[in-house]
């Protein structure tokens with residue numbers, strides 16, 4: 371994890387260790403891409419309430435294991451919000467549903483996904499398993515086999531509510547990931563705080579709408595000088611993300627899904643520096659798996675590293 375902050379006078383910054391009290395935390399369960407990387411799982415961002423309930427944005431390679439490493443209770447997972455059907459965002463979904471079932475969760479895993487191939491993947495990800503595959507794995511009192519309950523929606527550029535219960539409000543909007551339809555981002559609101567997660571997208575009106583005024587923007591980022599024109603036509607450069615964060619007046623910015631894959635803090639810093647060149651003056655972090663943030667105090671938040 372690499373940090374670059376422009377702190378107001380008197381602001382306090384902490385590294386590892388104690389966290390400020392906040393009713394909302396974010397844990398990065400996967401900060402990688404399709405590129406093989408033992409240190410970065412596929413995409414996964416957990417937003418966690420004070421009561422330990424949580425929602426998960428995307429479920430790429432290894433995210434279930436990261437959730438266990440983070441100490442999250444799989445039974446307290448309210449819903450998985452999928453952004454699009456690229457494998458690095460969805461490939462661990464069956465593992466999550468099965469592990470949650472084995473852990474004793476009685477209900478189907480709730481998945482919110484854009485209509486089309488993403489929802490279809492969620493609906494069918496367990497179909498390849500015969501019932502016999504779960505012989506003796508279930509806990510007493512739960513169903514015979516794991517299940518996924520997929521809730522589809524047709525995204526629009528204007529944010530629309532896709533989940534609302536127990537104080538959680540989740541809005542989604544269509545973003546622009548080239549030919550991938552539909553690709554979406556999410557805005558998660560809880561206890562007066564807001565977190566936006568981009569999914570994969572160039573900077574577009576959909577993510578601008580979701581990011582407006584949020585306390586934390588989590589956005590994918592590519593290094594302009596080391597990325598192809600084709601990749602930059604589908605994904606956001608770090609510079610453009612910094613510009614978005616400035617225009618949307620977000621509280622702080624977390625860069626994830628970094629391409630090309632950085633090797634060490636020196637290369638992570640390149641992403642932060644490029645985002646800074648976009649004009650955002652608040653705190654910017656290039657995050658790593660299992661980094662954890664308290665959300666909600668501008669210019670002075672806590673971050674715990676793995």
Ligand SMILES: [Zn+2]
Pocket residue numbers: 403404413456458459570627
């Ligand atoms: Zn991706």
